[in-house]
Each structure stands twice: as C-alpha cells, then as structure tokens.
Amino acid sequence: MSINLPLDRADFLYGGRFFMHVYNPTEIEERWQQRWKEENFYRAVIDDTKTKYFVLEMFPYPSGKLHMGHMRVYSIGDVLARFLWMRGYNVIHPMGWDAFGLPAENAAIEHKVNPSVWTMQNIEHMKKQQNRLGLSYDWHREVNTSAPDYYRWSQWLFLLMYRRGLAYRKKAGVNWCATCNTVLANEQVEKGLCWRCSSAVESRELEQWFLRITDYAEQLLNDLDILEDWPERVKVMQRNWIGRSEGAEIAFKLKDFPGQEIRTFTTRPDTLFGVTYMVLAPEHPLVKQLVEGTENEEAVLEFVARVRQESEIERTSDEAPKVGLFTGRFAVNPVSGEEIPVLVGNYVLMAYGTGAVMGVPAHDQRDFLFARQYSLPIRVVIQHSEEEPSEETMTEAYTGAGRMVNSGPFNGLNSSDGITAITTYLAEQGQGHFRITYRLRDWLISRQRYWGAPIPIVYCENCGIVPVPEEDLPVELPVALELSDNRVPNLAGYPTFVQTTCSTCGGPARRETDTMDTFICSSWYFLRFTSPNYVDAPFDSKEVDYWMPVDQYVGGIEHAVLHLLYARFFTKVLNDAGLIKVKEPFSRLLAQGMVYKDGAKMSKSKGNVVTPDEIVERYGADTGRLFILFAAPPEKDLDWSDQGVEGCHRFLRRVWRLVEECAMQFKGERGCADPGEAEMELQRSVHAAIKKVTHDIGERFNFNTAISAIMELVNSIYAYRQASSGDRQNHAVLRESLKQTVLLLAPFVPHLAEEIWHSFGYGGSVHRQPWPQYDPHKLQVNEVEVVVQINGKVRGKITVPANYPEDKLIEAARSNQRVDELLIGKEIVKTVAVPGRLVNIVVK
C-alpha cells in the first residue's frame, strides 16, 4: 500500500502496462503549502469591484496542540473560503489567538517559564499544525490577544464602556472559584461548577467591575429575530439565558414602619388579592431592621447567616427544603388593606427581581407547598371552572388564567385584563408600576489573575476612581517570573506595577490589580482582523466598514451563550458609539458538532484520542479533511472511524490512479473523435455533479453529500472507461470530465487538486479558477424511466421520451405487459400521472 512506501516519489509497475507515480500526500502537500506561502496566496485586500465575504472560525486558545475538534472547524471554514474564492468573492479568512487565560499560568508553574513564553511557543507550534492542514489563512492579519498592541485596544474599549456608563464597580455577591482563585461571570458557572476546572463555585461578597450588559437585554433578545441564518437552538439558548418576564413591581407598606415599604416583582398582578404572606431573601437589606427587637431576632439572624454560607449548589439544589422564618412583622396589601406576615426564606434570590416575593399559594405551586408546610392561609382569586375550588381540598395550585373572584372591584375580569387593571390602579395610587425583569445579570469582568489585560483604572486618595488616559495605554503587564505558593502572583504582588501617580492630581495612587475576563478580548477580535496593525484606534473604520459583518462564522455550540452573547453586546455598544455600522457581528452561524469516537468524547483517560498530526502523517491532510467533512453533516456530532478514514484515502488514491491512467492513455492512444451516447451520459454525470456540489456547499452546507456526489462522478468516469476501452474512448470528453472533477474537489482536498491540475498542464492555481457552472442542456435526457404504480405500489417501470405528455404516459403505462395483467378484472377509479416521475393507477 502506498502509504507505507518511502516518501520519495516511487515508481512501480502497475497492471503490467504503465509506469506510474504513487499518490504521495506528504510530498505533494508540503510542496504546495510552500508555494502558497511564498506567493502570499490568501492575502485579502479591499477590492470594490468584488463582493466581500468574511469567513471566520472561532479562534483557538493556544493550548499547544490541535485536536480533532479544531480540525473539524477549520476544515469547514476552509472549504467555504476556497469555494467562495472560486465563485469570485473577495474572501477574507483570518486566524489568530485567544491567548490570555489560566492554562498559561498553570504551565508557568509547571515548567518554570513565563506565561508569555509558553504562549508564544504554543502559537508557533499550533500555527505549524494548522498550516500542515493546508488552511487558507491570511497570516498577515494574525492577531494575538495577549500582545500589548492588541490588549491596548481591549483596554481602550473598557474605557469607552466606562465613559458611556457601561463599566462600573459595585460590591455584590459574586461567584468565586477557589481552585482558579478568581471570580467568574454568571455565564461561566455551569450547574454550580466552574466552566474551566469544574470545581464548586462559592458565593463571596466582593467589590468588582461589571459591564452593564443588562442595558442591552432587550436589544440582544429582539435582534435574535433578525439573525435568520443562525441555528434555532443557539437562539433559543440565548433567549433562555436572557430570560425576559413581564409583570409588575408592587409596593407593600410595612406596618409599624411608617414610610417604609417592601417592593416585590410578580408576573401575576391579577392574583394580588390572593396574597397571604410575603417572603424576603436572606440578603434583603430590610431583614435586619425588621427583626430588630422582636423575639424572632436571634433565630432569623442565625438562619440568615447559615444560608449565606451555603454554596450555590446547596442553595439551589432540588432537594434543599424550603425554609421560612417569621420576622414578627406585617406588610399591608395595597389593594385589600389586609395585613400579611413577612417571612425570610431560603428560596428567594436577592439577585432576581427585587429580592422579595409575594406569596399566592392558590395560584403558584411553590407558594402552595410552602403555605401547606407552614399552615399559611390559601385564598382562591382566579376561577377557571364551573365549581369554585375549595381551599381546604385543593391538592395543587391553579397557575393558569381565569376569571377573577374574591378580588373586590376587579371581580369578573379575566386574568389578562386584570393584570392591566390592577397594575394601572396601583400606578395611580403610587404603589406600583409595569416592569420587565431579566434573568441576565451584568457581566462581572474582574479576574484576580495575572495573565490577562490589566483593567486600566487607578485609585487615587484624592480623586477616587481615575481611568488611565488613553495616551498612556497600554497598561502593560509586568514580566512574571517569580512564583509563590505554586501560583503566579496576581498583579497585587508586583509593587512597582501597583504604585503609580494619579493622572489628574499627580498625587500617589495605586493601580487596579485585577485583569479583565478573557472573553472581553474575544468580544471584538473579528473587528481587529480587518486592520490588525492599525495604531490610531482599535480598527480602521474604512476597513471595518468594508469587511464587516462576518458573513459566515463557524464554531462550537459551547459558546452559544458565552462568547456569542458577549460579542453581540460589544457590537451593539460600538454601534451606539458610532464606531461601526453593523448592529450584529455574525450574519450566519454554523455551530458544528463534536467529534466522538466509540460513542465518547475523545479523551486521554478513555484512550480514544486520534490527533490531526497522526492522520496527516499517515494519510495526509487531504484525506483527514475529506473524512471529517464526509462522515456527517457539519452541525451533527461526528463519530470518528479509522476505517472511514481508510475509505476516504482509498477514494483519493482512486482519483489519483484514474488521472495517471488517463494521462498515460492520452499520450499513447489516439482516442475517437465522435462523441456518442456514452459520452453524452458522461457529460450528464459531470454536470449533475456540478449542480449538486454547488448547491450542497453554497446553499445547504452539506459537505457530506457534496463529497458523495463527487464520488459518484468518479465512479461514472471509471464506468465510462471500462465500457469503452482503448481507441473507442473520446479523449476530449474524458479530459474535460477530469478537469471538472478536479475543480469540484479543489475546496475539499486542496493539495491533491492543485497537483493534478498542474500535472494536466493547466496554468495558474486550481484555487483561482472560476467555479464550474453546469449547463442545463447537458443535463437533458432523451429518455426517462417512469414508475408505474397500482394503488401506490410499484408494479412496473417504463422507459419513455423525457417530454412525454400526460396522456401518452398513461397510455404507455397501461400497455405495459405486467401492469396490463394486473389490471384484468379491476375497475380503474382514477389515474394520476406526474410526467418524468410516475403513473399511479387507482383500482377497485
């Protein structure tokens, strides 16, 4: 087998007839990669005569090694980029490095090396691996988020946010990962665990920097509707995450505390007359004041302290019992004047709504269970059937809509009218108003870590919080060398970094020592790609206006909320600031599936890892790319199959052999001049393949079926050669068929296609040829096979002229011998004919 032969071009005796070259991917691939690099083949420049197309794969974290997931995204992006180039677009296809982050610090400890050194080594290595895959990147546009000339602009964007009131500092209960030794954004906590290290996240009360993403909640939600070419599942995930609910904020006056009130949020103001109690979050600021001096004081404060110590998982677990303690105080229902007890409960979250909940046990299942547990009254105020449910016998809350009862002047209204009526009434009384709340929280961006972009803020004793002036950017990271306690000290551990002077008053000041969340750096990198070396601003507006938006973005589903939400937020802020024209960064999104093997994610512990390197070494990049695109449609999970790879390699060798054999033949034989039926059929196969491949890549992103269409074409060419050997073959038609096949293969297997292209003596690069166009005339057939059904079951097949009219078709169907026999003694009820497809005869 060729793959085990020496790397040099080996000649061997084939079929006793020709001396041929073996398909040697390593040699071919290295040679073309070198050529493409020398010729700056993928350089993108503004060209107003062409339509631009921005193809982007999510840039990687430079972990040091490429895995199959990487190979899959890049292969998808590369096929699209090359295809679009051939279709005449001005394609930009850049690549860079999301280079800040924790692994570099861990590696620094392990290898006693500066994080930046480790990162740069990894980048060099991964870049080589990428290039071995034959990817069409414009490396002139490479960006590295950890380089000062990049994070300078990340800091600049932070200051822009600050100026616009979107970056602020507050003390709040935040997620703390003890393993990573830093705080985390809500989006970075998955089921109570740190997204990076999977250890349990604690809650801590800290003063931190936030970005006001909640200001954009409505826009981020609404604009999902204009993203028609995003997968539904990603949009749904973002909608869920933003979590919009409509309702009312209602103020309950406090008995014994004149002028004080508790504000609650509810989606069901129509149930206000059914409120029988109220529950505050343990963190609610009023708790301490309410219990002060009551006999419940000690118990409540102890309860509050205990709950606040619990971790996020403990507190939100399904098993956690709902506990409530009476504060000894009462609130007044704003519509009924009724006095209701105020409790403190472990299930109420301070961060959502107002941190206080009105309890309506008859119409909320959780309130119902809570009321039963503590023997609190249950009052039905929404009736939904003929019988009014009895409060004693109810087994569950009724949470649907209905007619309002026991609700004073509002009796008889339906729920939706009641919501409006009650809220309007409350607003008139100054006791409430319509309100929309979101689940989305502001983005916590401080990280107590070294390897990130420093937050460009200075604290001055006289002036307070002072943003670093733009001209002083970047605030550069000090060189990290010393390691303590098995960790790289964060910036607070570098006195020369911390001590500075205030730019306003010139007095002594200290720098902010937290760095920014790495997701900040990746929220705008696509903009930097348009002008990566620009020194006057984060990007050159001329370039950004030409290239943006990203027309096709490709990446993993794991960023459905995280990166994709943050990047949309940044884009909207920059649009509001007048810096860019687009409102959404990514027009079209392809969320590719994961790569599995033997039913599990590839992992060292399972021993099922296959690396791109070993595939390239053994079969060549072209084979690996072909398999990864052929095995499944891109958005589905892919099952890695070693035998499947063999199959794809076999196919490429088959293509190679076909070309070699034909080349010999063209030299040694004359061939025949007149194209006949066999040649027309071959041409039909060619043009059918062109049509299908074009549609499958360009419209459907189904590379697997595009590849199978090329395989069918190759099979057809083999069949033609076999059916008409030697001098009876038409060399011109054959040569043309091979040429088209190579063009169709070019996006998938760039090296092999380029090699064949040149071996045929064609000029230029195959990747700069116009994409083949199918000729409808060549697709036309004279005769078609039509299925004859009786009662919907296939009973025969007839071959008729392609444009046979309906009546003749039916006649032909009826006169088919077998059909005729089956029709004896039957009454024909109806006949349906679809020209070119089928005839269905319905009988009794």
Place this chain on the structure above:
RNA sequence: GCCGGAGUGGCGGAACAGGCAGACGCAAGGGACUUAAAAUCCCUCGACCAUAUUGGUCGUACCGGUUCGAUUCCGGUCUCCGGCACCA
C-alpha cells in the same frame, strides 16, 4: 416543569418541493488476479415469505388522520440529546 432538536439497514448517513426508501461510504460475505500477501477489480448485502434466475408481504420510534400516494404534512404518544429552572 417550560423551551428547542432528533429518532431511517450491522454502522456513518442519503432521499433538496408529498412521488421508486436506503444514494455515497464503512463493515460483512462470495469471486477474479497473485506462488502468496498487499493493492486492485467484479458480485451480493433491510426483514420475512415464495412456486427462490424477473414474485409477494412488511418496513423510516409508536398510534391515528389528510392524500391517488407520507421518512416528508396534521393530531396524539414514547424515547433520547440539549438549554433554562426555588426566576416569583
């Protein structure tokens, strides 16, 4: 609980607009070539039945509906995957 996606041979998958279910590939079996192996080529390959070289029945998770005709459309059920969830 709410929301989204999916369910087709031994396997990955195909069927684009309601019209021959299983393209293409993998695996498997048989054969050719070869001293042999590799490579390559040819044939078979959903299940069951049969009078078994050209026939029949069933078959796209399940039950029903619409239709001349349903993997495809509609209603319901089940299972799996994913997101959100003590969210007021």
